[in-house]
Amino acid sequence: MNWISEWALPKIKTLFGGPREVPENLWHKCPACEQMVFHRDLERNLHVCPHCSHHMRVGARQRLDYTLDEGWQRIELPKAPQDPLRFRDQRRYVDRLREAQAKAAQEDAVVVAHGAIEGNRAVVAAFDFSFMGGSMSAGVGEALVTAARLAVLQDAPLIVFTASGGARMQEGAISLMQMPRSVIATRMVKEAGLPFIVVLCDPTTGGVTASFAMLGDIQIAEPGAMIGFAGARVIEQTVREKLPEGFQRAEYLLQHGILDMVVKRAEMRATLARLIGLLRLPERLPEPEPEAMLSLAAPGGAETPPPPAA
Template structure:
């Protein structure tokens, strides 16, 4: 006998029943510990006990970066939606519609303008929730538009990368975004404007082979997977066991592939300090001690 369904009166059931959100508790992928989702949000989506860096929603990342959480989203060009008329299980255009509804964004890259500790900056954020952050024409156009704006306004350009690589549904059009974004970065370098890359988990494929590894400074979030091909593919190719932690941010820092590994709580201060140094701006004034 199920005492709850067979014995408890309906009115009492209504009192006992409580609707709880599905994400009330979040399980840490590293330690397996259950953490209250409000604690995760308050800690910049970092698990307090283990320090595991979970995926950071685009809006939350931008709000944590800019002064007073204030920023303006840039309108980016809209390229052709489906140049190859691609279809697998479902049409590519239908898949795009689903992700646009799910994320509330037109594509994988969002560009924002604002101030970082009084320094005007242009920021691009790649969203892994949108088709794995894959690089297609729209994402390429957004990055180029952000770099062009930074060039015109003479601001540092900061990009947070997160991607599985090029978008196969766009074929060669997707691969062409690699040289196009590389040229945009070269224009920034020629103008002596800072280009700072923050590598988040994961950054792989064609993104790593282009703009993600062309920064003046490369910062990685703790534990981020960064590389071109997957570890399993590399092991099968070279027929050797890879070292422990291979392609993790800390391993790459030890071997000179990234400049620093910075926890999310320190990211804003670190980026502001770098932008100040690279643009030769004075440090923002500190409030006088009481």
Template structure:
């Protein structure tokens, strides 16, 4: 047996050639319909299932590339306070932050881009759900205030795209204080006479929903997005009643007047362009025509 293993098998492998290793991430399983989708097909379809239209999580950088015209720039974020309460549960909060930063390559949840959408000035703030579930801490409050100031300075529309489980528990009361701080950021934009649009993605919940996410001039959502303050089980146990089918999903909220539009991911830029042409009418802008290479409406 040793002779076969140590001598014959290596000889045969040398003759026929060693088979190349196949990457284990070529296929992605849809969380909704369980279909297997080839990764390139899923990437080309903007992380939307080609079988059931389920909208999967979408990278913040790619979302900015999708919505903003070519040549947009990142807005510098204030340096966040690290572990202000010296919090520790099963591990130190500072260690959790380092792990999330290593995993995502980002300093915190928020990523802000400044540029144009079909030639109309816009500042877009996107949450990264992969960073500690998109939880809102002091860095998010600082970031949204910085983004709002950028929008006012550039006389640009302000668009926020949350994807969050709510306030960051490791920052305690400081995380809850970001609810009024983000409301102040929204007020700055509205007082300047600029539009504030919220694109709600899956999931948007907790203190995020209870603050800036529900203060938009227009509320849009992606299909099937979970939008809530408390979880469905908590609500059921509180009111002691069975919740209706699809409760807290985008389509249900649209039917009940909470949302203005539900728009598929591939159509978002065109929809935002049409809104901004109306809302920004009369505002100075570099051009109202899409630059070369921008998505056609």
């Protein structure tokens, strides 16, 4: 130790305020065009690449922030049994689950909230693909049923944002049973006369696609979202044919009638609000005047001949 380390360095650190902490992940690389995007620009653009308009994956809470008005409330979901099969591969399933829960700060792959979309009351369930691939577990099934019951209780439409790889293999047949459970949840909403809207995000595959994700009254997708049941390579090996370009992408499915619309993320909130308004509060057209009825009945404005005598 000498006077440099004991006296000079502390004085310099005091003078310049010491080392500054630099936050991590200031720049993000777009997976489509590979351009670097500054994190603030990416957040301002709702995690859509400003260079190529690629819609990046977002978490469930971000999805709710983008969709619902301020003041939305998250719903506490029923606790499902964890690791019912005591599954273990390279690690125990319960350890994987706890790690995912700690990282995402949520119990499972779905977050349910209620609030308003531009003033229109709604219940929203959002999948989080970062939570074990958004896979369907007993907890996910409980979340969807709870969301449906809440929608019926509040007389509000149910909107589900899907982003999932399908069933959760660590729960085996229990995971597969969530497919009919999710279908029952959709029936609860429809039998109550409420709209059920599905927004398919990248990716939506497997058992989610094969169950409730294709049962919406309105089917929406984000641009470029991959939507399908099995992988493209598996399908090609099965049918032994080359698949068309863009197969299992949102735009291809829209052209072939599987989707109703493809909506950009920046326009999603306004689109959902407009759909809810049309489905829940249809405008009553004024009754036409008698003269207008006559002109509609007789082309060219000609008078309608009287009915023949009996």
